[in-house]
Amino acid sequence: MRKAVLLLQVFCFQLSVATTCNLTLEETILRARTHSVEAAVALNELRVAYWEYRTYQANLLPEINFNATLPSYNKTYSAYQQEDGSYTFVRNNNLCMMGNVSIDQNIWLTGGKISLSTSLDYMQQLNGDKTKRFMSVPIALTLTQPIFGVNNVKWSRKIDPLRYQEAKASFISETENVAIVAINYFFNLLLARENVNISKQNINNAERLYEVAKAKREMGKISENDLLQLKLNLLNAQADLTNNESAMKSAMFKLCSFIDLNGVDEVIPIVPDSVPNVELQYQEILDKALSNNPFALNISRRRLEADYEVAKAKGNMREISLYAQVGFTGTGNTFSRVYDPLKDNQVVEVGVKIPILDWGKRKGKVKVAQSNKDVVENKLRKEEMDFNQNLFILTEQFNNQRQQLKIAQEADEIAQRRYHTNVETFMLGKLSTLDLNDAQSSKDQARQKCINELYYYWNYYYQLRSITLWDFERNCSIDADFDKIIDI
Secondary structure, eight states, rough: OOHHHHHHHHHHHHHHHHEEEEOOHHHHHHHOOOHHHHHHHHHHHHHHHHHHHHHHHHHTSSSEEEEEEEEEEEEEEEEEEEETEEEEEEEEOOOOOOOEEEEEETTTTTHHHHHHEEEEEEEEESSSSSSSEEEEEEEEEEEEEEESSSHHHHHHHHHHHHHHHHHHHHHHHHHHHHHHHHHHHHHHHHHHHHHHHHOOOOOHOOOHHHHHHHHHHHTTSSOHHHHHHHHHHHHHHHHHHHHHHHHHHHHHHHHHHTTTTOSSSEEOOOSSOOOOOOOOOHHHHHHHHHHHHHHHHHHHHHHHHHHHHHHHHHHTTTTEEEEEEEEEEEEEEEEGGGTTTOEEEEEEEEEOOOOOOOOOOHHHHHHHHHHHHHHHHHHHHHHHHHHHHHHHHHHHHHHHHHHHHHHHHHHHHHHHHHHHHHHHHHHHHHHHOOOOOOOHHHHHHHHHHOOOOOOOHHHHHHHHHHHHOOOTTTTTEEEOOHHHHHOO
């Protein structure tokens, strides 16, 4: 990490003093991880997941609440039943104030809630004898407990930590995906620049050959057709240079925009001089992916959520809840007398709601939840099969790519030597223009193929890093200091 930070500081210093920048693949990936919009999006998603997890943790801890009405003024008429059973309207004119402080704790084992509270109420009549009354509940212990309902806290303890672990793994995976996009932009620019260099080289060679051909034509050693063909080669090379320079500017703009690189007139990508020397086995890759990849955590979380929906549907088939409160209470005309003497205060309630006839509505909801669970299971099995299959193919592609790269590099060297040999042979008048054009085309294609094979190697390599969250060069897992990243 220190090496990466130092590298970025040196890189930023280079940018501050020059408008032409030599950019390596490592520097491109590092800047993409710290400056790209995609990296910022991944970071914000991680922060959202973190605060959701903090909310879940807070729900498991005691909560102190203060509720108050300060004040409540009431000046109205209301119905009042007299001793003979008749009703009349009486006028209310009073002022009330009340306050309650409670400590509430969710019980994750049973899904209930226990509260320890204290409260004080005050009421003053504003007409008649204008009396004042106080009522206090110095201490009360309250239990609220669903009997057959789903235990939401218990399920939350299973799902929410898993969701946060998935979010952390997804963040690391997304940073690796950012590297993959950066590699794509880097090699697009590298290939575009190579094409420009090829075009410039072809123009120089075409100009030199055309001048030689004109002299040979004057001596009658080559035909007019060959001379015109070389002139046409020169014009084509000049047209290719114009197109390739435009493509290079476009590729450079896209790369600079992605890694937020401003104030640079020209970016010169440096061809990587080496590649990671690793040979990977599918089973090893699969084990690391199943241990580290967010996909495995996503599978587990979705299974739990499907089970949770079934449990909620079954719990809603009948509702039985228990409410119990024990404590003390006191009343008085003055504040000093409200706590003396105190009287017992007990409340016990058992509520029952059982459907007698609902035409199968609740049973239907259970069946729907169970069917949805089966759908989820089938989807997850299919996703697991596709994941394993794609990982196998990617591993084979990576292992094969090293050999492909080696062949492409050797072919590039041979094509370069062949072209230079053919140029010299043509100068001696022992090679036709068709053979020379073929050598030039082979040279250009071999160079482009070499760059493409190098791109595929790095692309496959970082895809495997993204899936396994494993650094194969250092042989260690890819981790991060999430407290520092989230800036807690």
